[in-house]
Amino acid sequence: MxxxxxxxxxELASGSxxxxxxxxxxxxxxxxxxxxxxxxxxxxxxxxxxLGLVADYYIAxxxxxxxxxxxxxxxxxxxxxWSLLPPAxxxxxxxxxxxNGRFMGDPSHEYEHMELQKVNEGEKxxxxxxxxxxxxxxxxxxxxxxxxxxxxxxxxxxxxKTPFGVTSVNRTFEGLxxxxxxxxxxxxHFREAIDLxxxxxxxxxxxxxxxxxxxxxxxxxxxxxxSIQMERGNTLVVLRxxxxxxxxxxxxxxxxxxGYIYVGTGEKNLDLPFML
Amino acid sequence: xxxxxxxxxxxxQSPKTSxxxxxxxxxxxxxxxxxxxxxxRRPPQQSSQGAxxxxxxxxxxxxxxxxxxxxxEGPEGGIEYQPRSPSYPAGFSLEFPPSQQFFLDESGxxxxxxxxxxxxxxxxxSTYQDPGTNLMGQFSMYQREDQLFGQATQHGPYLRDDPxxxxxxxxxxxxxxxxxxxxxxxxxxxxxxxxxxxxxTSVNCNLxxxxxxxxxxTKILNQRPxxxxxxxxxxxxxxxxxxxxxxxxxxxxxxxxxxxxEMAEKQKALFSRGGRREGEQxxxxxxxxxxxxxxxxxxxxxxxxxxxxxxxxxFRIFLALRQLVEQQPIHxxxxxxxxxxxxxxxxxxxxxxREGEEEEVEEMMEGEVLEAHGEEEGEEEGEExxxxxxxxxxxxxxxxxxxxxxxxxxxxxxxxxxxxxxEPGRPWTRLPHVTPVQxxxxxxxxxxxxxxxxxxxxxxxxxxxxxxxxxRAQIARISAATHISPLGFYQFGxxxxxxxxxxxxxxxxxxxxxxxxGIPVLELVxxxxxxxxxMQHILPQGRCTWVNPLQKTEEEEELGEEEEKADEGLExxxxxxxxxxxxxxxxxxxxxxxxxxxxxxxxSLSPQYSVAVVRSNLWPGAYAYAIGxxxxxxYIGWGHKYSPENFNPPLPALIQQEYTSGxxxxxxxxxxxxxxxxxxxxxxxxxxxxEEEEEDEEEEDEEDVED
Numbered sequence: 017m018x019x020x021x022x023x024x025x026x027e028l029a030s031g032s033x034x035x036x037x038x039x040x041x042x043x044x045x046x047x048x049x050x051x052x053x054x055x056x057x058x059x060x061x062x063x064x065x066x067l068g069l070v071a072d073y074y075i076a077x078x079x080x081x082x083x084x085x086x087x088x089x090x091x092x093x094x095x096x097x098w099s100l101l102p103p104a105x106x107x108x109x110x111x112x113x114x115x116n117g118r119f120m121g122d123p124s125h126e127y128e129h130m131e132l133q134k135v136n137e138g139e140k141x142x143x144x145x146x147x148x149x150x151x152x153x154x155x156x157x158x159x160x161x162x163x164x165x166x167x168x169x170x171x172x173x174x175x176x177k178t179p180f181g182v183t184s185v186n187r188t189f190e191g192l193x194x195x196x197x198x199x200x201x202x203x204x205h206f207r208e209a210i211d212l213x214x215x216x217x218x219x220x221x222x223x224x225x226x227x228x229x230x231x232x233x234x235x236x237x238x239x240x241x242x243s244i245q246m247e248r249g250n251t252l253v254v255l256r257x258x259x260x261x262x263x264x265x266x267x268x269x270x271x272x273x274x275g276y277i278y279v280g281t282g283e284k285n286l287d288l289p290f291m292l
Numbered sequence: 293x294x295x296x297x298x299x300x301x302x303x304x305q306s307p308k309t310s311x312x313x314x315x316x317x318x319x320x321x322x323x324x325x326x327x328x329x330x331x332x333r334r335p336p337q338q339s340s341q342g343a344x345x346x347x348x349x350x351x352x353x354x355x356x357x358x359x360x361x362x363x364x365e366g367p368e369g370g371i372e373y374q375p376r377s378p379s380y381p382a383g384f385s386l387e388f389p390p391s392q393q394f395f396l397d398e399s400g401x402x403x404x405x406x407x408x409x410x411x412x413x414x415x416x417x418s419t420y421q422d423p424g425t426n427l428m429g430q431f432s433m434y435q436r437e438d439q440l441f442g443q444a445t446q447h448g449p450y451l452r453d454d455p456x457x458x459x460x461x462x463x464x465x466x467x468x469x470x471x472x473x474x475x476x477x478x479x480x481x482x483x484x485x486x487x488x489x490x491x492x493t494s495v496n497c498n499l500x501x502x503x504x505x506x507x508x509x510t511k512i513l514n515q516r517p518x519x520x521x522x523x524x525x526x527x528x529x530x531x532x533x534x535x536x537x538x539x540x541x542x543x544x545x546x547x548x549x550x551x552x553x554e555m556a557e558k559q560k561a562l563f564s565r566g567g568r569r570e571g572e573q574x575x576x577x578x579x580x581x582x583x584x585x586x587x588x589x590x591x592x593x594x595x596x597x598x599x600x601x602x603x604x605x606x607f608r609i610f611l612a613l614r615q616l617v618e619q620q621p622i623h624x625x626x627x628x629x630x631x632x633x634x635x636x637x638x639x640x641x642x643x644x645x646r647e648g649e650e651e652e653v654e655e656m657m658e659g660e661v662l663e664a665h666g667e668e669e670g671e672e673e674g675e676e677x678x679x680x681x682x683x684x685x686x687x688x689x690x691x692x693x694x695x696x697x698x699x700x701x702x703x704x705x706x707x708x709x710x711x712x713x714x715e716p717g718r719p720w721t722r723l724p725h726v727t728p729v730q731x732x733x734x735x736x737x738x739x740x741x742x743x744x745x746x747x748x749x750x751x752x753x754x755x756x757x758x759x760x761x762x763x764r765a766q767i768a769r770i771s772a773a774t775h776i777s778p779l780g781f782y783q784f785g786x787x788x789x790x791x792x793x794x795x796x797x798x799x800x801x802x803x804x805x806x807x808x809x810g811i812p813v814l815e816l817v818x819x820x821x822x823x824x825x826x827m828q829h830i831l832p833q834g835r836c837t838w839v840n841p842l843q844k845t846e847e848e849e850e851l852g853e854e855e856e857k858a859d860e861g862l863e864x865x866x867x868x869x870x871x872x873x874x875x876x877x878x879x880x881x882x883x884x885x886x887x888x889x890x891x892x893x894x895x896s897l898s899p900q901y902s903v904a905v906v907r908s909n910l911w912p913g914a915y916a917y918a919i920g921x922x923x924x925x926x927y928i929g930w931g932h933k934y935s936p937e938n939f940n941p942p943l944p945a946l947i948q949q950e951y952t953s954g955x956x957x958x959x960x961x962x963x964x965x966x967x968x969x970x971x972x973x974x975x976x977x978x979x980x981x982x983e984e985e986e987e988d989e990e991e992e993d994e995e996d997v998e999d
Contacts, residue, residue: 027602030601030605031601032632032928033600033630033632033913033928034928035595035598035599036598037597037598037894038595039895039897040598067890069886070890116936117884117886118886118909188529188532194549195548243632243634243635243740245636245637247715248605249555249558249559249715249717250552250554250556251552261930280912281912281934286939287939291738291739291740291932291939292739
């Protein structure tokens, strides 16, 4: 959610039950403004909160002018001091995929993981157990990256692309209409398009290249991994991800208010196919 | 200049050639926008001209005609401008031809052309203005073309150049073919091209940029805002919006907003004070005796903890609870929490009925269940009778495991009644009591709630009930696991039954401790021993108090002694024991070496005013807060337990043995003919041998007798 409209956004996203206490809200408002100034971001998003066993991580992301450029992620334990996280690499993701369970809440905590490695000693080949230390910070980075790639969404029309390739915020976006909000095709993943090239020509003919340049939610796997609901007496549409429980996207139709927030344990719901 | 327009009277053109050329040149050298501006400044003069067209405001006029003929606005716009801009007849006629030729496809257009032409013929004569004489010299070489175009008075009528019309050249009014068609001047051509480009309508809508700019500038000129440049963009946006979203009629409702308005109406009903009771006495009663909880206070404390719904939502829930209290005979009421679902969510209220009120409803429900049961049994007996007549089919040995009786109301897992609704304003639905088998099955499955209570729960192992039962079972599990209170808030009552009764089930009643003084917040946060469970733990059996499933009632003992003997030898069920009531949280089992509870202060910056918050790691979404003498529990979540391992559904059971093997159902081959004969021969021999023996015995007897 945009740090500029933080209070309203938190209010609208409160249907999932998790929000922020007043002291955190106050500290976020001031600290995010300073972050914006220090890092020269164009927009700062409050990404959400990852619940750990001992403490929680508060995550923020900063965007530059090009909205689809890789975002910078910052974390904080107390909403006042923010530290920049390194960008996620493939190696980091695979390395931390072996760690399961909750986050501890301590960024310097290290998970131990036993790995078997083949060691050559002369003619013998045998397995040796290695203990690999994985830092919680890298796990945090990879989880945030996975969540972003999988379930960060924006409504159609909120961003537009100029012929030069720059993606910018659409200032004339007035919100989705009531007939569009219940369709998954009105929402896009907030990332570079992956599936778009694979569409058939028939489908591509109906797309508007300035608005439809991201993947829509229609073809997400598994099907049915989004729950769409109306709240607040039909004036707010809320999408909740069932794959990463804790991600809430809200949008007030016919207005410019939209945003998403993740408040959860940072674990993927692998039981989803059984639960649907 | 393009294609030559018809010019029936070349002779009369010469005196006006110079003016035409001037007009033309002036017009050509000006940018298109200024043309428009000049054109648009005509409105004040409209009335003086005695407008040929009906007296409609300028913008509507423009939009109306432009509405009608999508692709042909240009020429029509040309027509309209001409009555109002008599000094530019030639200029516009210059642009006329290409568009005209381009767009003229309908007979309707022709009619209007004729009318227009006739009309502006009158106009132009009366209001002809003499422009300056600039640049006359430059265009001297184009005099021939001036003659061609001449004055607008001599143009037209413009008829379609359609071979189907079979118009002779004289009808068309064209000049006889004069060899070359004069080339248009580059500037004019550029202008014409520009206008044609602007008149293009896009594929998606019927609006062209030309029209839009006309509308925009008209609006600006009509309204004359203070600083038009700075608000140009917002004006642009609103015009586009209005074009596609026409303002609603006072008679029509917006169809899209209908459900929203309905919900708003329902919620408005919540806000009205119930009934017509007014008067001080009743006010006082309501203030003191109402069982409706103080939702706002709870919501405030939970907000400090960072949990809970927004404050207006909480207030609406408070009103909905008040509505529930008015409708049902409720003794105590509490907001239990919110369970999220796929299409809708559930708001759950935990209530206790007043004494005696609830039994009537219970009996009704049980009566229905029994009737259904009785019908089934009757059917079974009928079938059995039929079978006995035909052939004794061996009966299967499998008996369903004994049904564990459900707990009574107000005890154990059924201590409270639960009402659910989807949104404040919608009616509350009562959830049925939970049976032990439902809890046992609910532990084995993991399904999302859809939001509709009568959805069947399709799972393996099959869940006995609909979503309402599954919801109730999950609520029971969550309550039993996560309802906690500070140590000392509740204490056991003074009248205690013997502990050894009921197999050591323990005490199950408690009451508030009037001497409770509150535990300091810091201590609450530090140690889990300061919190206790105040809901009974649910045993693996599915109940809170253990019941031996093999205890036979009197009816069953009559069934047959044989069966009993068989059973007693096989099964000895151990009594299930769970932690007694009011055990501290420090005794809770760990999840993979992780504590099942997380505590923290609500605000680390002001610890003296903070609230102690406890969050469950086993049931994500369960929260409790405590400060001083107040505490409360809340659940907002999906309704599932956290398990570090993936969910593994149980495998299907082995195929059952239907009948025990025995000689009655064993297949054996029938004896062959030889075997039968051999058997017969053997039997005859045996008979014969037996007869001989008898005869021998008789003879011996007789001999004995004789002797």
